[in-house]
Amino acid sequence: MLTLQFTPEQIKNLGQIAAYSVNKVNENFSKAFAELKSAIKPIDEKINQLKSQQSVVIRNEHVFTIDFRNSRAALTMISMALVILLSLGCHKWQFDRNWQLKDNDLKYRYIKSINGISSENLNKLERIFKYPRDKKKIEEIREKVEGYENKFKD
Incomplete structure (x- = not known):
């Protein structure tokens, strides 16, 4: 059976390398977490806006206009008004x-x-x-x- 033994200096170097690696991984996780947080923040704001818009009442306004540029419509309305007036007079x-x-x-x-x-x-x-x-x-x-x-x- 072969046993490997590390010298105290090698163990010290291995400890420093492990600490450096853990530190680098921690930095990468911190950067990824910050990027994820910055990506989630606008989505969260949009969700909050949608939640607050549920209480907003949407009013649909209907606007009716009479356009006399179309001669058929104008003639129809005028003739209908005359027929109604004539009918009232006859009654x-x-x-x-x-x-x-x-x-x-x-x-x-x-x-x-x-x-x-x-x-x-x-x-x-x-x-x-x-x-x-x-x-x-x-x-x-x-x-x-x-x-x-x-x-x-x-």
Whole structure:
């Protein structure tokens, strides 16, 4: 069996070499750790920004614009507005006409219920239905006509 023995000087040199190697490895680890830390820092900042943005409310604003440079759109909008105005005017005219027909029907039924009317009484009857309308007298006429019609209905 062969045993190797180191001299104290060789052991001292080996210790110095080992210490130097450990020191170099430690320096390399420190540099790698610093580089890794500097690489992780921006990523960590981005993550923190993303976390803080969760509480931010995002508002979507919708803006509608009318562009009259496009003649089709302008003509369509103008024609639709005219149709709506014309329709409103026709509805008002029809409403007034129906109101007038109801009044004329009541006047006719009243004249029929009293077996005719003189021209003087006809003028009085017309004034009741003209502006300003006498609502009380119109209601009285309506009640008389309905009473007359109910009397002869049976």
